Amino acid sequence: MIEIDIREKSFGEHDVLGNVRLEIAAGECMAVLGPSGIGKTTLLRIAAGLEDDFQGKVVRPGRIAMVFQEPTLLPWRSAADNIQLITNVPVEDVKDALERVGLTGKQNHFPDQLSLGQRRRLSLARAFAAKPDFLVMDEPFASLDKDLARNMIDLTVELLKDTQIATLLVTHSETEAGALATKVFRLEGQPAMLTPTEVSS
Amino acid sequence: MSFRKADPRTAGSIRVRLISLGLLVVGWWAFAVALADPEILPSPLEIARLTARELFNGPLLYNLGVTLGRVVAAFILAMAIGTVAGLVMGRRKAVDTWLDPWLLFFLNLPALVTIVLCYLWIGLTEVAAITAVAINKIPMVTVLIREGARTFDPALDDMSRIFRVPRITRLRHIIAPQLAPYFAASARTGTALIWKIVLVVEFLGRSNGVGFQIHLYFQLFDVAMVLTYALSFIAVMLTIEFAILQPWERRASRWRQA
Numbered sequence: 001m002i003e004i005d006i007r008e009k010s011f012g013e014h015d016v017l018g019n020v021r022l023e024i025a026a027g028e029c030m031a032v033l034g035p036s037g038i039g040k041t042t043l044l045r046i047a048a049g050l051e052d053d054f055q056g057k058v059v060r061p062g063r064i065a066m067v068f069q070e071p072t073l074l075p076w077r078s079a080a081d082n083i084q085l086i087t088n089v090p091v092e093d094v095k096d097a098l099e100r101v102g103l104t105g106k107q108n109h110f111p112d113q114l115s116l117g118q119r120r121r122l123s124l125a126r127a128f129a130a131k132p133d134f135l136v137m138d139e140p141f142a143s144l145d146k147d148l149a150r151n152m153i154d155l156t157v158e159l160l161k162d163t164q165i166a167t168l169l170v171t172h173s174e175t176e177a178g179a180l181a182t183k184v185f186r187l188e189g190q191p192a193m194l195t196p197t198e199v200s201s
Numbered sequence: 202m203s204f205r206k207a208d209p210r211t212a213g214s215i216r217v218r219l220i221s222l223g224l225l226v227v228g229w230w231a232f233a234v235a236l237a238d239p240e241i242l243p244s245p246l247e248i249a250r251l252t253a254r255e256l257f258n259g260p261l262l263y264n265l266g267v268t269l270g271r272v273v274a275a276f277i278l279a280m281a282i283g284t285v286a287g288l289v290m291g292r293r294k295a296v297d298t299w300l301d302p303w304l305l306f307f308l309n310l311p312a313l314v315t316i317v318l319c320y321l322w323i324g325l326t327e328v329a330a331i332t333a334v335a336i337n338k339i340p341m342v343t344v345l346i347r348e349g350a351r352t353f354d355p356a357l358d359d360m361s362r363i364f365r366v367p368r369i370t371r372l373r374h375i376i377a378p379q380l381a382p383y384f385a386a387s388a389r390t391g392t393a394l395i396w397k398i399v400l401v402v403e404f405l406g407r408s409n410g411v412g413f414q415i416h417l418y419f420q421l422f423d424v425a426m427v428l429t430y431a432l433s434f435i436a437v438m439l440t441i442e443f444a445i446l447q448p449w450e451r452r453a454s455r456w457r458q459a
Contacts, residue, residue: 050359066363072356076378085374086364130364 006056018191029167031181065132080107097129275334283342291350349383381453
């Protein structure tokens with residue numbers, strides 16, 4: 001169980017997050033919707049442990065993986081190395097991880113030799129190869145065209161199926177939230193707080 | 202992916218460089234012929250003859266080795282200290298604020314002053330010679346590596362923290378490749394600067410090495426031998442540049458052309 005209990009987070013005089021409480025059970029996917037600049041990424045960075053200058057407490061497991069807004073790959077290493085070096089999984093698992101996201105045969109390609117869609121898949125493959133207990137996704141399908149985004153959402157649903165991964169998805173897209181999440185919240189106000197919301201899946 | 206093809210652009214560029222170098226030798230030869238005074242400017246052929254004589258029957262090889270040893274020792278020392286200092290200053294704002302005035306001071310300290318002070322304080326020893334050269338080079342390495350550290354991609358930092366990438370893997374596969382172009386640039390400017398300072402250090406306070414030999418033949422007003430020793434060492438340094446530094450730099454930035 002991931003427990004996020006933020007009382008306050010501010011940058012200087014500017015209060016970004018107010019009282020934010022969120023609990024994510026194993027196998028559950030929570031989505032947080034909100035416009036740009038509302039504090040979604042700050043919430044996510046706190047949840048992931050990248051930001052510890054806040055008032056409150058977060059209980060999270062040891063194994064965390066993240067899918068970033070940009071693929072955030074090592075451009076100087078091959079696709080296979082990008083998984084193996086970062087997640088430290090055995091070589092045979094790397095092959096499987098690439099296969100699951102449709103990148104069979106691309107193990108020796110450098111990220112710059114892959115299309116944006118393929119780089120996103122590689123980033124997804126890396127996250128799942130790490131076998132996380134907690135998966136954090138920061139606008140993972142932003143800047144993709146509609147078809148490619150749909151394709152990536154389906155792939156993520158497929159990868160999450162039958163796992164016990166607790167997932168926190170931050171997005172501004174109701175479609176993404178509806179397709180992936182079991183519960184959806186909206187981050188709004190000043191300072192921002194969470195309110196449950198319904199979106200069509 | 203592992204095979205490599207000869208790049209026609211590299212081959213073409215090597216040809217142009219060789220022709221350019223050839224033209225320099227031809228120009229020198231023409232000038233020497235026009236001057237017709239071998240005591241002021243001997244011909245390339247005469248220098249080649251003297252080089253062969255010093256190489257096979259003289260102390261050229263020994264002195265080249267001694268100077269090269271000092272260059273390598275000062276280079277390793279300067280790169281090691283400069284890299285650590287540059288990394289820390291580039292990554293820690295507070296340290297940078299504290300150490301930046303020192304860096305400016307040492308950047309503006311003339312090489313000659315450092316050399317003289319090192320000889321006065323430490324004595325006319327090998328340690329003083331290498332320390333003096335390293336002190337001259339460290340600030341430049343620090344500045345370049347600091348620039349490199351400042352350009353690190355923060356997203357890769359976040360990624361490695363999230364995935365708990367072990368420190369050694371992070372250093373080798375995330376930090377080092379980002380630093381490689383800056384490291385290569387400081388290594389190349391480093392060797393060029395270091396060997397020139399090593400010659401001055403030898404000129405002023407050592408009893409062997411290419412700088413000492415140049416000092417010796419300077420006192421005898423022997424232009425031909427000064428050129429013989431100077432050009433031999435330039436040849437050694439150019440070989441290192443083309444055989445080691447440039448291929449290494451190309452390899453380090455191979456992924457950029459992928």
